[in-house]
Amino acid sequence: MQHLTPASVKVLETASRLFYEQGIRAVGVEAIAEEAGVTKKTLYDRFGSKEGLIVAYLRARDGLWRSTLVKHVNGHDGPPEQKLLATFGALREWMRERNPRGCAFVNASVELPEDHPGREVAREQKAWLLAYLEDLAAEARAEDPEALAGQLLILHEGACIADSMQSVDRAVDRAEQMAAVLIERSLTE
Structure with missing residues (x-):
């Protein structure tokens, strides 16, 4: 994975915690973006999709x-x-x-x-x-x-x-x- 921006790091950390604690299917990109303090656009720009974020x-x-x-x-x-x-x-x-x-x-x-x-x-x-x-x-x-x-x-x-x-x-x-x-x-x- 290429170098992550601070916003990307925050998204990945937030997604990692939420995916592990609540389950992958239970957590939507809206919740991740909101909790990470970024827009869904930022999330999609960095990870491409929820699928890409799950892989990351x-x-x-x-x-x-x-x-x-x-x-x-x-x-x-x-x-x-x-x-x-x-x-x-x-x-x-x-x-x-x-x-x-x-x-x-x-x-x-x-x-x-x-x-x-x-x-x-x-x-x-x-x-x-x-x-x-x-x-x-x-x-x-x-x-x-x-x-x-x-x-x-x-x-x-x-x-x-x-x-x-x-x-x-x-x-x-x-x-x-x-x-x-x-x-x-x-x-x-």
């Missing part, structure tokens, strides 16, 4: 999650398998600070039609996370890095959903405990 929102959120995750993981100096477990620490922090309503990408996928470009952003985000976990699993010398990465992604996603729905106490902690068992098994096989 998801890309910005993806970038923030990636940087949070990588920074958290890179802050762990222990053995490589500890980096895999550190992904759950990053998830715990993210859930506490930015994700009380669950995964924005899953939420968007539920709300958007199959052909919406925002769904492609969501798919790209999950593909990136899977590849990142696979790289970490390979670095830890897992027997089957691809299989372990898939298992850990499922634990991440399940913990995120269980936490946001408050269906399981300490969902991320429990997912991390299960991940530790899976990691240990994959390193000893």
Whole structure:
């Protein structure tokens, strides 16, 4: 995305908050423009359409999650398998600070039609996370890095959903405990 003007930043920040808190379909461009203190023309001039704004929102959120995750993981100096477990620490922090309503990408996928470009952003985000976990699993010398990465992604996603729905106490902690068992098994096989 090109450099954003101050008005564009305000629109994107406002849209991001409203889309996440209220849902993409529930929030119209009029409400975003009004709350951001800009005209609808400004919104359309910068983002082209609500569809373009949704894509910008998801890309910005993806970038923030990636940087949070990588920074958290890179802050762990222990053995490589500890980096895999550190992904759950990053998830715990993210859930506490930015994700009380669950995964924005899953939420968007539920709300958007199959052909919406925002769904492609969501798919790209999950593909990136899977590849990142696979790289970490390979670095830890897992027997089957691809299989372990898939298992850990499922634990991440399940913990995120269980936490946001408050269906399981300490969902991320429990997912991390299960991940530790899976990691240990994959390193000893």
